[in-house]
Amino acid sequence: MAAVELKNQLNAHIASMFAAGFLDKQFQELQMLQDDGSSPGFVSEVVGLFIDDAEKITGLIAGLLDQPVVDFDKVDALVHQLKGSSASVGAQRVKLSCEQFHSYYEAKNRDGCVMALALLRNEFYDSRSKFQTMFQVAPCALIWSSKSRHAPKQ
Secondary structure: OHHHHHHHHHHHHHHHHHHOOOEOHHHHHHHHHHOOOOOOOHHHHHHHHHHHHHHHHHHHHHHHHOOOOOOHHHHHHHHHHHHHHHHHHOEHHHHHHHHHHHHHHHOOOHHHHHHHHHHHHHHHHHHHHHHHHHHHHHHHHHHHHHHHHHOOOO
16 A cells, blocks of 8 residues: 555656646656666666756856856857756756746846856756655655565465
């Protein structure tokens, strides 16, 4: 029974992430790749890499924006990299924030870029928190379902 409750809790959390716009259909594609059974930790591994990369990229962008002369081409490349990374895991809100960032660095507007970075970071931190909650529940659901499948029948 505990496995079913954990699985339901995980599914409800994921559904709420879709409803709130945190996730898009690309996340479902990742789940389908994992569901073939050959790599049970695939989604958490890919999302974990995204989280690590996004932390690093947002820090690099902040560093560039703190320079006396901003290299907007580097800012562009980093935002583009983060947009691709977020799109690949289905982190829709982060991807949309990257798209909104575009007009500011294209206009070479430092203040606009600083504001866009703050919004981007907020969306990333919210998404990261939701993913972390998901992966706290997911291992428990996997452990319980694994134990229930392998438990001796009485």
